[in-house]
Structures are given as C-alpha cells and as structure tokens.
Amino acid sequence: MSAPATRYALSGDVSIAYHVTGDGPLDLLFLPGWISQIEHLWESPAVSRFLQRLSLFSRLILFDRRGTGLSERIVESQSLETDVRDALAVLDAAGSERAALLAYAQGGTVAARLAAEHPQRVGALVMYAAITRMGWAPDYDWALKPDEREELTERNIATWGDPAAPALTLLAPSMATDPGLGVWFARMQRLAASPAEARMIFTRGAELDVRDALADITVPTLVLHRREDTAWDVRHSLYIAEHVPGARYVELDGKDSFPFVGDSDAIVEEVEEFLTGGRTSSEPARALLTVMFTDIVDATQTAARIGDGRWRDLLAQHDIQVRVELARFAGREVKTVGDGFLAVFDGPPSRGLRCALAIRQAARELGIEVRVGMHTGECELIGEDVGGMAVHIAARVLGLAGPGEIYMSGTVFGTVVGGPFSFEDMGSHELKGVPGRWPVFSLSGGVERGY
Amino acid sequence: MRWLVDGMNVIGTRPDAWWRDRHGAMVSLVGLLEQWAAHSGADVTVVFEKPPRPPIRSTVVVVAAAPRAGRDSADDEIVRLLLSDPEPGAIRVVTSDHWLGDRARAAGASVEPASAFRSLIETREQ
Numbered sequence: 001m002s003a004p005a006t007r008y009a010l011s012g013d014v015s016i017a018y019h020v021t022g023d024g025p026l027d028l029l030f031l032p033g034w035i036s037q038i039e040h041l042w043e044s045p046a047v048s049r050f051l052q053r054l055s056l057f058s059r060l061i062l063f064d065r066r067g068t069g070l071s072e073r074i075v076e077s078q079s080l081e082t083d084v085r086d087a088l089a090v091l092d093a094a095g096s097e098r099a100a101l102l103a104y105a106q107g108g109t110v111a112a113r114l115a116a117e118h119p120q121r122v123g124a125l126v127m128y129a130a131i132t133r134m135g136w137a138p139d140y141d142w143a144l145k146p147d148e149r150e151e152l153t154e155r156n157i158a159t160w161g162d163p164a165a166p167a168l169t170l171l172a173p174s175m176a177t178d179p180g181l182g183v184w185f186a187r188m189q190r191l192a193a194s195p196a197e198a199r200m201i202f203t204r205g206a207e208l209d210v211r212d213a214l215a216d217i218t219v220p221t222l223v224l225h226r227r228e229d230t231a232w233d234v235r236h237s238l239y240i241a242e243h244v245p246g247a248r249y250v251e252l253d254g255k256d257s258f259p260f261v262g263d264s265d266a267i268v269e270e271v272e273e274f275l276t277g278g279r280t281s282s283e284p285a286r287a288l289l290t291v292m293f294t295d296i297v298d299a300t301q302t303a304a305r306i307g308d309g310r311w312r313d314l315l316a317q318h319d320i321q322v323r324v325e326l327a328r329f330a331g332r333e334v335k336t337v338g339d340g341f342l343a344v345f346d347g348p349p350s351r352g353l354r355c356a357l358a359i360r361q362a363a364r365e366l367g368i369e370v371r372v373g374m375h376t377g378e379c380e381l382i383g384e385d386v387g388g389m390a391v392h393i394a395a396r397v398l399g400l401a402g403p404g405e406i407y408m409s410g411t412v413f414g415t416v417v418g419g420p421f422s423f424e425d426m427g428s429h430e431l432k433g434v435p436g437r438w439p440v441f442s443l444s445g446g447v448e449r450g451y
Numbered sequence: 452m453r454w455l456v457d458g459m460n461v462i463g464t465r466p467d468a469w470w471r472d473r474h475g476a477m478v479s480l481v482g483l484l485e486q487w488a489a490h491s492g493a494d495v496t497v498v499f500e501k502p503p504r505p506p507i508r509s510t511v512v513v514v515a516a517a518p519r520a521g522r523d524s525a526d527d528e529i530v531r532l533l534l535s536d537p538e539p540g541a542i543r544v545v546t547s548d549h550w551l552g553d554r555a556r557a558a559g560a561s562v563e564p565a566s567a568f569r570s571l572i573e574t575r576e577q
Contacts, residue, residue, distance in 0.1 A: 081549065081550060084549075084550070085550060088522075089522070092522045097470075098470055113549070116547060117547045117548045117549055117550075118460070118463070118547070118548060119460070119463030119464050119466070119547070119565075120459040120460055120462060120463030121463070122463075123466075123470070216547065216564065216566055218463075218464050218465065218466060218566060219466050220466060
C-alpha cells in the first residue's frame with residue numbers, strides 16, 4: 001500500500017507533517033516514538049501492513065514530531081509540551097474531536113499527558129511497550145542509568161543510518177538479519193534525523209518523566225507489552241498498568257519491540273477488540289496483486305553438469321539478480337520456492353511484466369534459462385506471505401511454461417492489452433484445482449518501446 | 452474566590468458517553484455548577500468552546516463561550532477573561548491542561564485540576 005497524501009498542520013507557526021488514512025468509525029492517533037518519517041514508514045511491507053490493518057477499523061492519523069522527518073526540523077524547540085500541542089494541532093487539522101491514542105516507546109510520554117490533560121479529546125489510550133519515564137530511579141531501577149543511556153546513544157549515533165547497524169538486534173531481533181528491514185530502517189534514520197539531530201533528540205528525551213500524569217488518566221486504558229521485549233523492559237508497562245486507574249494489562253508472546261515486527265496481528269487484534277469490542281480483522285486482509293512465480297529450467301541437470309560448487313555460486317548469482325530486478329520494478333519477494341521466487345506487485349501489472357522480461361534477460365546473461373508464470377487476482381495477506389486461489393492459479397500457469405517462456409493468465413493479458421507488450425495466444429487450459437478453462441498467453445519478445 | 456471553569460475539560464474527566472450528547476453534557480455540568488455555587492456561594496463562570504445551541508441560561512453561574520469555535524478557543528477566552536480582570540489573583544482556573552494552566556498562572560491566577568474539581572462539586576451535590 002502506498003503512503004497517503006502528506007499534509008501539514010500548523011502548531012503555532014511550526015509545520016507538522018501528518019497522514020490520515022482509513023474511514024473506520026473511530027479516530028486513532030498513532031504515536032510511534034522518537035523519530036519517524038511518515039512517508040518512509042509506508043515503504044516497509046511490515047509497517048505498511050500494520051498501519052493498513054489499524055486503518056481497517058479506524059481513521060488512522062500519524063505525524064512526524066517536530067524536529068524529525070517531514071515536520072519542521074527544529075529539535076531545539078522539542079519538548080513534552082510542544083509534543084502535546086503538536087498532537088492537538090494535528091487532531092484539529094484532521095478534524096478529529098476525539099481520538100483514541102496508540103503509543104509506542106517515547107510516544108507514551110506524550111500519550112499519557114494528552115490523556116490526563118485533555119480527556120475531552122481522547123477517547124481511549126493504548127500503550128504498547130510505552131514509556132512514561134526514561135531514566136533510572138531508585139523506585140524505577142529497570143530503566144537505564146545515565147551512563148548506560150549515554151553509551152547506548154553514542155553506539156546508536158556511531159552507526160546511524162548504517163544498514164548493518166546493531167540497533168535492530170535490540171528493536172526487532174526476529175528480523176535483525178533481514179536485509180530488507182535493515183536497509184529500510186537505516187534509511188528511516190537518515191530521513192528522520194541527522195546523527196547530530198538524533199543525539200540531541202535522545203539527550204533531550206533522557207529526562208522525560210510523566211509518571212505524575214498516570215493517576216489523572218480517566219479514559220479507558222489498555223497496556224500491552226511483549227513478554228521478552230529486548231529493547232524495553234516489561235516493567236515499564238507494569239508500572240503504567242499499576243498507576244492508571246482501571247487499566248487493563250495484556251502481555252503478549254514475543255521478543256520484538258517494534259509492534260510491526262513479529263506477530264503484529266496479535267497486537268492489532270488486542271487494540272481492535274479494546275477499541276471496538278470485536279475482532280473483525282482476524283479474517284485475513286486481502287489485496288489485489290499480480291503474482292509472479294519464477295523457476296530455473298533444468299536445474300538438476302545443470303547442477304549435475306557443472307558440479308555442486310559452481311551451481312551454488314550460480315544460484316546465488318541468480319538470486320541476487322532476481323532481487324535486483326524486483327527492487328527495480330517495485331516487486332516484493334514473498335519467498336523462494338525451490339530454485340525460483342514467488343513475488344508480488346501491487347498497482348499496474350505491467351511493472352510485473354517488465355520485471356519478468358528483465359529477470360529472463362539477467363538469467364540468460366548467467367547462462368541459465370528461467371520460466372515465469374503470472375496471474376493478477378485477489379490474494380490473502382498472511383503475515384508476509386500471500387495465499388488464496390490467485391497464488392494457486394499463478395503456480396499452475398508457471399507449470400504450462402517451457403524454458404525461457406513468460407506465461408500469464410488471461411486476466412493479466414486483459415489488464416495490459418493495448419500497451420507496449422506483444423503476446424501470443426496459447427489457447428485455453430484446465431488448471432488443476434481451478435474451476436473452468438483458462439485462456440493463457442505468452443509474452444513474446446520484449447517490450448516494443450525500451451524498458 | 453471566583454472560579455473560571457474550562458467546561459469541556461471537566462466534562463472529559465468522566466468517560467460516561469458524554470460525547471454522544473455534548474449539549475446534554477454541557478447542560479448537566481451547568482446544573483452541577485449551579486447546585487455547588489448555590490451551596491457554597493462561589494462565583495462561577497464556565498467557559499465553552501463555542502456558544503451552546505440552544506443557549507444554556509443560568510441565573511446562578513455565568514455561561515460563557517468563545518465567540519467562535521476554533522483551536523484553543525476556550526483557552527483563549529479564559530486567558531482573555533483573566534487579562535481583562537482587575538483582580539486575577541482572586542480567580543481560580545479549573546483545567547487539567549498544563550499549557551492553559553501555565554498561561555493562567557502567568558496572568559496571576561491559581562489553578563485547580565479538572566478531575567479534583569469534578570470530585571469537589573459532585574460531593575456537594577449529595
């Protein structure tokens with residue numbers, strides 16, 4: 001899903017960039033923590049999916065804090081007070097009289113103050129791994145001591161914007177080695193703040209303490225934390241749950257701190273149930289996607305001919321090339337299947353077709369032949385995976401293709417006919433497990449105009 | 452002591468589905484304030500974000516509103532009332548909003564948190 005249009009709210013004379021998406025019956029303001037760049041948030045499939053699921057039952061509102069991302073980059077004027085004013089300015093600009101709040105990490109300080117001070121604007125409060133005091137105190141001894149915090153900050157700053165930085169091992173251990181997430185997060189850091197700005201943001205935040213506000217919170221409050229969160233100690237949440245009158249506390253399985261990594265559905269479902277009284281989105285989310293299967297032809301024979309060692313190198317080269325082309329044409333790798341890939345494209349299917357041509361060409365340069373099968377249809381989104389009949393059809397179409405052939409269902413053909421591609425009609429076929437007969441087309445040659 | 456009450460802020464302290472009937476909630480608050488003022492002899496002005504429609508009239512408390520609804524309109528109206536008062540030191544502003552509280556203190560008034568005030572007037576009711 002692509003990012004909603006960015007708009008600006010005026011807080012005093014400071015511009016605050018915000019997004020509104022979804023048309024659910026309640027407003028939900030998401031406070032994602034220290035830094036953000038709201039347009040880049042949507043670039044991560046995991047984040048995009050998390051936000052999308054929230055927006056299935058809400059009108060989701062998010063913004064960059066002043067000093068970060070697309071909002072006025074004046075870190076010097078950042079304070080808890082301005083964070084609160086800026087959030088209210090965004091709610092005003094979005095036309096929200098009352099909104100539920102969903103806060104992560106540092107967002108908790110702002111959410112707690114908003115709920116305590118402006119109960120007429122806050123319908124409910126959800127604190128996920130949220131923080132209301134940053135630093136150590138004798139009665140708060142699970143938080144970092146000043147020297148520990150300083151060391152962590154310096155470590156973060158030293159590797160700021162580096163995809164190989166160790167920050168993700170704390171924030172998202174289950175995906176810490178995922179190159180996609182690493183690249184995305186590093187870019188997020190670079191877009192949200194320079195290293196010097198980041199140091200200032202963390203330093204200013206080290207003194208935050210809004211624990212006094214907790215007893216004044218009268219709106220319904222849900223506190224969530226993953227049991228083995230490696231970034232924020234679960235006692236941060238226990239403290240909140242003990243001090244907000246009537247708060248409900250739910251501990252979830254998992255060790256990832258980022259809410260959109262790991263079992264994010266469990267979080268979305270808890271939030272939805274708390275805010276709406278039901279879990280409608282436990283039904284898998286669906287999206288219209290173009291599904292592409294690729295496969296290396298005669299893999300076994302080639303492996304036998306050139307030997308295992310060389311074959312492994314060749315396979316690795318092939319995988320790299322396929323990923324390069326997927327990135328180039330904005331495809332998303334779902335998983336590898338045998339010696340090939342399952343990938344999906346949103347938006348116009350022609351991007352998928354161009355990608356298939358590019359993959360075939362790249363493979364030929366490596367001395368191997370691939371075949372490709374494609375179909376456009378409604379897919380179930382299951383975590384990072386996709387499923388449903390549309391995926392099945394694409395797999396069956398692949399089965400019909402010979403070496404070097406790019407086959408697609410009539411559905412794909414119908415969406416791009418009249419464009420720059422030329423096709424050969426391969427007749428109608430029965431596809432095992434799929435009702436009816438299916439027209440199949442072969443993408444012949446290249447694109448008439450260069451791609 | 453004169454009281455200047457941030458009306459919606461006090462209403463918001465009790466999540467009793469007031470948002471389904473904002474006008475009804477405003478009428479109830481004015482009713483509570485009337486009873487409390489009558490008992491205690493307090494001089495009470497309640498400020499709303501915009502003039503209630505239909506108007507809420509009271510002979511015991513003053514029902515004020517910002518001339519036009521808008522961002523911080525009730526806050527601005529409260530500050531305006533404070534600044535135009537010859538004796539702001541005799542005024543206690545009822546709000547949980549720190550920002551408004553700071554502005555009120557700067558004008559010389561004192562500040563009472565909304566939830567504490569709500570408990571105070573509800574106790575008197577019985």
